[in-house]
Amino acid sequence: MSNFDLVLQRRNTRSLKWDMMERIYNIEDASDILPMWVADMDFKAPPKVLDAIQERIEQGVLGYSYVCEGCKQSIVSWFETRHKWIIDSSTILFHHGVIPIIATVIETFTKPGDQVGMMTPVYPPFFNLPTNQKRQITQVTLYEEDGKYTIDYEMLEQTFKDGVKLFILCNPHNPGGIVWTKEDLQRIVDLAIQYNVLILSDEIHADILMKGHAYTPLLTLPNASKAKIITAIAPTKTFNLAGIQAAMMVVPNDHLRTTLEQNAMAHGHTELNVFASAAVQAAYTYGAPWLDELLQYIEINMDYCTQELNTIPGIRVRKPGGTYLLWIDYRGTGLTEEKIMNQLLHTGKLALEPGTKYGEAGRGFLRMNVACPFKMVQEGIERFKYALQTVEHEAIVSQSQ
Numbered sequence: 049m050s051n052f053d054l055v056l057q058r059r060n061t062r063s064l065k066w067d068m069m070e071r072i073y074n075i076e077d078a079s080d081i082l083p084m085w086v087a088d089m090d091f092k093a094p095p096k097v098l099d100a101i102q103e104r105i106e107q108g109v110l111g112y113s114y115v116c117e118g119c120k121q122s123i124v125s126w127f128e129t130r131h132k133w134i135i136d137s138s139t140i141l142f143h144h145g146v147i148p149i150i151a152t153v154i155e156t157f158t159k160p161g162d163q164v165g166m167m168t169p170v171y172p173p174f175f176n177l178p179t180n181q182k183r184q185i186t187q188v189t190l191y192e193e194d195g196k197y198t199i200d201y202e203m204l205e206q207t208f209k210d211g212v213k214l215f216i217l218c219n220p221h222n223p224g225g226i227v228w229t230k231e232d233l234q235r236i237v238d239l240a241i242q243y244n245v246l247i248l249s250d251e252i253h254a255d256i257l258m259k260g261h262a263y264t265p266l267l268t269l270p271n272a273s274k275a276k277i278i279t280a281i282a283p284t285k286t287f288n289l290a291g292i293q294a295a296m297m298v299v300p301n302d303h304l305r306t307t308l309e310q311n312a313m314a315h316g317h318t319e320l321n322v323f324a325s326a327a328v329q330a331a332y333t334y335g336a337p338w339l340d341e342l343l344q345y346i347e348i349n350m351d352y353c354t355q356e357l358n359t360i361p362g363i364r365v366r367k368p369g370g371t372y373l374l375w376i377d378y379r380g381t382g383l384t385e386e387k388i389m390n391q392l393l394h395t396g397k398l399a400l401e402p403g404t405k406y407g408e409a410g411r412g413f414l415r416m417n418v419a420c421p422f423k424m425v426q427e428g429i430e431r432f433k434y435a436l437q438t439v440e441h442e443a444i445v446s447q448s449q
Contacts, residue, residue, distance in 0.1 A: 049341070050091075050092075050094075050095075050338055050341050050342070052091055052341070052342065052345045052421060052422075053421050053422060053423065054091075054092075054421065055090075055421050055423060055424065056090060056091075056092065058090065059079075064086060064088075065083050065085070065086045065088055065090075066083055069081055069083060069399055072085075072399075073393060073399060075393065075394075078399070080397050081393065081397045081398065081399050082397060082398050082399065082424065082427060082428055082431060083399045084398065084399060084400055084416050084417045084418070084420070084424075084428050085399045085400055085401045085415070085417060086401075086417065087222070087285065087371075087372070087373060087417055087419075088288060088290050088417075088419075089288040089372065089417075089419035089420065090419065090420035090421060090424065091288055091342070091419065091420070091421075092288075093287055093288050093289055093327075093331075094287055094330075094331060094334065094335045094338040094339075095338075096330045096331075096333075096334035096335065096338075097287060097289065097327050097330045097331050097334075097335065099330070100326040100327060100329070100330035101323050101326055101327055101330075103326070104322055104323060104326050110322055111322075113321070113322040113325060114319055114325075115142055115319045115320055115325045115328075116325070116329075117137070118329060119325050119328055119329040120137040120140055121137060122328070122329045122331075122332035122333045123135065123137075123140060123281075123296060123328070123332055124137050124140075125332070125333075126332040126336075127265070127281075129336075130255065130336075131254065131263060131265055131268075132268070133265040133267065133268050135298055136300065139298055139299050139300045139305060140296050140297070140298055141296065141297040141299060141305065141308055141309065141312070142294070142295070142296055142297075142319045142320050143295050143296070143297060143317070144293045144294070144295065144317075144320075145282070145284070145293050145294070145295050146250055146252050146280045146282055146284075146295045147173050147177070148295070149248075149280045149295055149297055150173055150174070150177050150216065150248065150250070150280070151177050151181070152308065152311060152312075153214065153246075153248045153278055153308075154177055154178055154181050154183060154214065155181060155311070156307055156308060156311045157213070157214060157246055157304075157307070158178075158181075158183055158213045158214050160181070160182040160183065161182070161183070161184060162183050162184065162213040162214070163183070163184045163185075163186045163207075163210070163211055163212045163213060164178040164183045164184065164185060164186065164212065164213065164214045164215075164216065165186040165187075165188060165204075165207050165208070165212040165214070165215040165216070165245075166185070166186075166187060166188070166215070166216045166217075166218075167187075167188045167189075167190050167199065167204075167217075167218070167221070168187045168188070168189055168190065168406065168407035168408075168409040168410070169190070169223055169224070169403065169406035169407045169409040169410035169413070170216075170218055170221070170222070170223075170406055170407060171218060171222045171223075171250070171406065172405055172406060174216050174218070174250075175187075175407065186207045186210070186212050187407065187409070188200060188203050188204045188207055189203070189409045190224075190409065192409075194364070194366070195364055195365065195366035195375070195377055196366065197221070197224050197226050199232060199235075199236075201235060201239075204236070204239060205239055205243075208239050208240070208242070208243035208245050209243060212243075212245055213245070213246065214245070214246045214247075214248060215236075215240060215245050215246070215247050215248070216247075216248045216250065217236065217247055217248065217249045217250065217266065218249075218250045219233065219249055219250070219251055219254075219263070219264075219266065220251075220253045220254065220256070220257070220263065220368075220369065220370030220371055222253060222371055222373065223371075223373055223375045223403075223406050223410065223413070223415045224368065224375045225258075225368020225369055225370050225371040225373060225374075225375065226368070226369060226370070227257065227261045227262070227263055227369035227370040228264070229264070230264045230269070233264055233266055233269060234269055234270075234271075237266065237269055237271060237272060237275050237277075238271065240275050240276070240277075241271065241274050241275050244276075245276075246276040246277075246278070246304075247266065247275060247276065247277045247278070248278050248279075248280065249266040249267075249277060249278070249279045249280065250280050251263070251265065251266070251279055251280060251281050252280065252281065252282045252284070252285050252295070253285055253370055253371045254281065254286075254370075255285075255286040255339060256285060256286065256343070256346070256370055256371050256372055257343070257369065257370045258343075258346075258347055258350065258367065258368065258369055258370065259347060260369075261369035261370060263370065265279065266279055267279055267298060267300065273300065276301060276304060277300075277301070278297055278298075278299050278301075278304060278308075279297065279298045279299075280295060280296070280297055281295065281296050281297075281298065282294060282295035282296065283327075283328055283331040283332060283335075285371075286331070286335070286339060287331045287335050287338070287339070288419075289327055289331065292321075292323060292324040292327050292328075293321075293324060294320050294324040294325075294327065294328050345422075346372050346418065346419055348422065349372075349418040349419070349420075349422060349425045350367050350368070350372075350374070350418060351367070352422070352425060352426075352429070353365070353374055353416070353418050353425060353429060354366070354367045354374070356429045356433075357374075357376060357429065357432070360432070360433060360436055361380070361381070361436075362378060362379075362380035362381030362382065362383075362436075363376060363377070363378055363380065363381065363436070364376075364377040364380060365377065372417060372418055372419035373415055373416065373417055373418075374415070374416040374417075374418055375413055375414075375415055376400075376413060376414040376415070376416055377412060377413055378412060378413070378414060379412035379413075381436065383439065385402050385403065385404060385411060385412075387439070388414070388435075388436075388439075389402050391435040391436065391438065391439050392414075392431075392432065392435045395434065395435045395438050395439070396431040396432055396434050396435030396436075396438075397431055398428055398431040398432055398435065400414045400415060400416050401414065401415040401416075402414065403415070416428070
């Protein structure tokens with residue numbers, strides 16, 4: 049039985065989430081600010097994973113290592129058991145994270161000036177990485193109504209017609225927590241086949257699902273074998289292992305896989321380090337009970353946050369289908385992004401992510417990470433309420449003068 053209520057001391061531990069806020073938010077002192085921004089959890093990793101890493105340390109020799117077949121088979125077994133996705137272990141390629149995977153795929157299969165497509169609002173590296181590699185960004189803005197997002201297929205098809213070389217998909221989608229339906233994914237794949245577009249599907253949040261929602265791996269669709277698809281998966285979001293820097297590509301297409309292997313050799317990329325491979329195998333072999341408990345805990349946090357936030361005038365939030373990230377609509381407050389971020393940071397002492405970090409389509413929204421002990425969630429909600437109550441009071445005073 050895991051103790052997700054345990055509040056861990058993470059300050060001064062080289063934590064990006066807790067120790068880098070002064071730089072990220074351009075403030076002098078963040079010692080009293082509660083971080084609910086970047087997507088890592090404030091929970092210990094599964095005990096079996098920590099045991100596996102400790103065992104490698106105690107062995108004492110940290111020489112050259114490789115990813116054993118047992119590690120690959122743990123990945124295969126996990127996705128078959130959990131998601132009914134049968135993966136051929138020979139199609140798995142290892143990398144040091146999903147962001148490096150995105151960068152590698154862009155570099156390998158496009159050239160400067162090529163168009164890279166994506167649906168926005170979306171995870172910032174989707175547009176930052178192509179831009180840094182001098183590719184052109186083509187955005188398909190998701191249609192939003194009452195916090196629910198749908199795909200504009202006419203716009204999507206037009207971008208494919210206009211020559212998009214690579215389309216980066218996020219499933220489940222970050223931000224917003226949208227778990228795309230099989231029908232949605234089928235239409236995307238059909239269009240990619242019709243216009244010969246390569247799809248990179250980022251499925252890192254696949255295991256973080258709320259009740260009533262089911263994730264469909266893109267490569268399990270009936271016509272997936274006719275498409276050019278590279279899927280990125282990782283245990284790092286599922287088991288809170290971002291620091292081990294491990295991810296996998298599943299690449300059934302022989303030509304795509306061979307080309308990626310050649311790119312890895314050209315850059316001197318090696319497989320996972322000794323700790324990462326041990327952690328990956330342990331997580332996928334023994335992590336299911338821990339994850340089941342985690343999902344129940346996050347569901348409670350989500351329910352509490354959506355209930356409380358929706359009582360605040362001008363705030364609307366819909367419970368996501370996946371991820372542990374809330375997408376908060378504050379457009380009803382009439383506040384600018386600068387104003388609400390200032391209120392949250394300096395009055396509420398709460399660090400959230402501004403919506404425009406995810407593209408212009410994210411304006412009017414905030415992203416909040418609720419994967420932390422319930423006590424911290426309660427504190428975060430109280431800080432959020434205080435920040436907005438203060439600005440509401442200031443407005444009333446101003447009007448009365």
